[in-house]
Amino acid sequence: MDSRRIGRNVAYWRERRRLTQTAFGALMGKSKRWVQDLESGARQSDPRLSVLEDAACVLSVGLAELLAEAPAAELDETEMDLIRATLQRHDVITGMPADSAEPLDAETLRRRVFYGWQRFQSSAFASLGRLVPELLTDATRAAARYDGDDQLTAYRSLSMALQLTEALAIKAGAPDLASLAGHRAVIAAERSGDPVVMASAARHLADAMTADGQPHAAAEFAVTAADRLGGDLARRGPAGLSVLGMLYLKAAMAQATAAGLDDRRAVSAARAVPGLLDEAGEHAVRLDGNETNHVFTAFGPTNVELYRVAAHVKLYEGAAGVAVAQAVTAEARAALPRERRAHLLTDLAHAHMQAGSREQAVDALLDAEREAEEEVRRRPRTHQLVEDLRLLGAGTAEGRLRALAERCGLPG
Template identity: 70%
Template sequence: MDSRAIGRRIAYWRERRRLTQTEFGRLIGKSKRTVQALEAGDRQADPRLSLLELVASVLSVDLLDLIADRPAVERVDAVELERIRTVLQSHALITGSDDADPAEPLPVDVLRDRVRYGWTAFQASHFASLGRLVPELLVTANRAAARHTGDDQLAAYRSLSMALQLTEAASIKFGDENGLATIAGHRAVTAAERSGDPVIMASACRHLADAMTHDGQPRAAADFAITAAGRLEADLKTRGAEGLSTLGMLYLKAAMARAVAAERDDRRAAHDARAVPELLDQAAEHATELGGDGNALFTAFGVTNVRLYRVAAHVQLSEGADAVAAALEIDNDARAALPRERRAHHLADLARAYTQAGQRERAVETLLDAEEEAKEEVRCRPRTRQLIEDLRLLGVGSAEGRLRSLAARCGLPG
């Protein structure tokens, strides 16, 4: 075994678990000096398998994550999701009340910068960092909202809502199946209402609609987003790019919710499918009003993003050929100007469209393009990993070797 490589992996996971070398040493029954030697890969500290098994257990990782020569897959893992859940289920976060920590609340400008940093990391597809950032951000934002007064308190509620929306978005990325995104989404809406800011309210509503769709409630999600748009539209249209962008995103999320609902085998499915293009057209009107592409309040909203959503909606409706045709209408330069996460997400959707259209070699090529844009979007997202598994079962002709290599980089079994 390569002791230096193993040491680097142990150090990486220890730091992700927020353990000092002293704390980690206590947990495995070793001194800090021994931990230092272990992480440095010193030959005299070459670990026995029994110790590595204990280390893996303490760090809550698979033993192969420490000893196998395979690429690390950067994702928010189950331990970090559980840490986020613990914070969301704390008395302070549930009630919006103060905690017992004597620390002074963060100034609202510092808090706003930290929230902006988290959203910037998300849009850059630096997802692994969110597992460490989000729990602390939620605690500090809630504390600021509970302790500040006046305009500072309203600003703190805006930041708290945006932090909860970030929690919701990250939870969906990593396939949380236990309602974490919906919990965060509901609390984001509550914080937004307390802020009194219609832009933050609209942003929180569009994220909750996304969470509700993910949680198996697409029709309720569509109705919620459309109602929110109607309630807030007058105020949003006076708020410039942020107002129009959040308003347009409500219609995009409603469109995707209807597309998901249309998959259901019931009498309302056809009605849901017919509503999708109408909702997309409504979003397109607001994009035209906006006058160009942008990223106001981390929406990436504009004409180009509406076109990306048209592709995604066709894919959701299993209209692969139509999705491929819609993708041809997207300007390459305009797509390249979007945030990395959005570009990679679109390419993953397009790969699914090619699969539906029977062009499986093109699907593999497109997945590789998505990986080049943002490897986390391909290697970490459950929905993309499932597509890779589907392609392996279906067969991809001359792209077999490239698909096999991609599956290995995703940590999928051979």
């Protein structure tokens, strides 16, 4: 065993778990000096397996993570549990912080939320495991302690932090957590009095409702929000048009999901999808054809096409989805945030599989992995696609698919 590499991995996970060397040493029944030697690789040339097993237990990781060539950069279950626990705390639920700590100033809080969204759009999800609980705590405290304009600003930051929590939960395949965060984000947005933030929160809640098995309600909620806020949003310029367009995109995805349900509304849901996508496209045109990222929407003509691909996949129209995806130019794709680029490629992989082009599906997944590892290796939705491809067979791409499955941590 490489003691230096193992030491680096221990240090990495200790810092991710927000443990000092002293605290980690205490949990291990050792001194700070012992931890320093372990992390530097100076303790022994071949660390005992029992020591590493104890360290893995304290750090809530698998032993394989401490022995790996490089530590995993993905958000893990322990961090998602911390986010869930933060949302369930009395002070965060009631908005009444129990301590007397001074809140962050409004501008610092805004910048920290902005940074969190930047990390999300870069698909750097692991870094959010520590940041999101802090944002929820800091924003709750600021909203409770400030008044006047500063309080309204704090509520905007709180809503955006909750929306970030919702988006992260969707990625992690935790729709119940996403729905909880989404509902609270809408309440905080309403208290902010800002229609742009209200619409942003509404589109995220619609996304969460869809993921949580309520697509009909999600579509109705998104369209109602668009009708209610549309006038105000149109007067807010590009930011308003961006969140307004996103409401129609989320409504389209909700209807496409509802079309797959076995109920009497499925046919009408499928028929509604093209019109909602076209409505979003009209708002994108009003942005003069520019790709924007106002309120972290990445909204513009290209993102509308990405949603067309996703909708075709939901409707099991794989060939149509492939055609739309392949019409998106490399230049247009490059203008999108990394998370969006990887999402397009995973949707393209789904579309290829539906169209019977399973080798091309594997290649699209590998392209997505190169764009953003976490978007492929950690998402439950992508894991299911890999499993489906393994079951169906991928022809000459079998070897590449098998290697990808191993990187995703899927059983052989």
